[in-house]
Amino acid sequence: MALAAMQSVDMQGTMAPKLAVQKLTLSNFRNYVSARLDVDQGPVLLTGENGAGKTNLLEAVSMLAPGRGLRTAKTREMDRAGGDSPWAVSATVMSTMGEVSLGSGREPEGERRLVRINGANARSQAALGEYVNVVWLTPQMDGLFQEGASARRRFLDRLIYGFDSAHAGRLNAYDKTLRERSRLLKEGRADAAWLDALETQMVERGIAIVAARKTMAERLNLVCRKADGPFPGAGVAVTGSLEDWLGRMPALQTEDRFKQALQENRRRDAETGGAAHGPHRSDLEVTHLGKGMQASLCSTGEQKALLISIVLAHAKLQAAELGTAPILLLDEVAAHLDADRRAALFEILLGLNSQSWLTGTEPGVFEGLLDRAQLFRVANATIERIDNNN
Structure with missing residues (x-):
């Protein structure tokens, strides 16, 4: 869609067919020996004490998409301590292409993700992106605007x-070529x-990466510049030498x-490692x-509100x-x-017609959302559905 046409985006949310997990199964994943969770398309609320396994369930969902998940963990780190086999996550998902069965896990004899x-x-984990898109916010991201640029790029x-x-x-592919x-x-x-x-390969892929980031930032600016209720308006830009040249x-x-x-920088790059220019140097x-x-100068609460606005x-x-x-x-x-x-967050989530998972x-x-969501209690790596209609 052309950027000009994006000015007509409905800021109150758009009713759309849902992308939703219907069944989630875990095996030897984090603190779970095995678990199965059947859910409908509404919001999923996970409650329980810290350390019970709530975030592990979110991480399992995040592994249905490309990447290293919401903890950016190495594949072996997700194995259950003392487990006798590698971790595995599978799910039945309703996607825009219809119902699909997805599975992911660590190969038995190595670090590669299957x-x-x-x-x-599948030839690679990138194939998951054709079916599922998952976005998350975690407490570890509260310092996103204070940390190094790599977290913001991710x-x-x-x-x-x-x-x-x-x-x-x-x-x-770019990272592999850069390392070589x-x-x-x-x-x-x-x-x-x-x-x-x-x-030559770095240039071709690098410019494509930078162009995608610039376009994403421009699109986001069209919808998040205006404050959405109590969430502040945010300006988004991608900076770096390649972004400057491309502009x-x-x-x-x-x-x-x-x-x-x-x-020109081969000698310098040989001494310092990496490359002086490239999408790996960009910042958000x-x-x-x-x-x-x-954002880096705002209070912690304001930074969290800005992150929510962007998401x-x-x-x-x-x-x-x-x-x-x-x-x-x-x-x-x-x-x-x-x-x-x-309260504003809950209403926006419902208006998005999106499946959201909250812990x-x-x-x-979750007062104000309980009667419109499905509630689960998580304790010691066990999951129990709770009747929240009483």
Whole structure:
């Protein structure tokens, strides 16, 4: 959809067919020996004490999408301690392409992540992006605007997956080529032709990555610049040398400039590692528009509200463009909002017609949503459905 057309996005949410998990099965995953959860398309509320396994269930859902999940964990780290086999997660999901069976897990003899779709092995985890898009907020993300740029890049890239399932594959291919170039430069034994070939691949993939990020930021700005109830308006921009070049010159000229920079910085890159220029150097900048202040300078509560604003804007954007919102995983988000923001969040989630998964230690934190959601109690890696209609 053209950017101009995006100005007509309904800021109150768009009713759309749901992307939803229907059945989730875990085996030797984190603290679960085995578990099965059957859910409908409405909000899923998981309550229980800290350490019971609530976040582990959200992580299992996140492993139905490309990437390393909401904890950015290595595959072996998700194995159950003392378990006798690698972890596995499977699910029946209603997608825009109809009902689909998805599975993911660690290969028995290594670190590689295996993916199965409708019973058949997938070539890579990127194939999951054709069926499922999952976006999450966790307590660990509260410091997103204070941390290094890599966490912010991962956050933005996760938002892109819902619109461009090939983005994950480009990122993986770029990172692999970058590492290969760095290794050859460090060893000092690569011939110029081989380096030229690697740098050509870096340029092609790198410019595509940067273009996708710039487009995503521009789309988000159209829907999150205006405050949504108690959630502040946010300005979103992607910064970096490639972004600057792409904003000032045509794409082909930007490719030439990037290729030249890689060639000119080979000696420096050999000493420092990596590359002085590239999408791995980009950053996401967010501004609290109501205060005209960079997110990194805002209070902790304001930073959390800005993150929620961006995630909700992305969900509305995806519903408007693609006809369905992403699955939202909100870990302990409601408990850290005041009553007004909590009530507003619940109404927005319901208006999105999105399946959302929320965690909290007590059911009371979900007041106003309980009678419109399905409630589960999690304790010691066991899951019990609770009748919340009484």
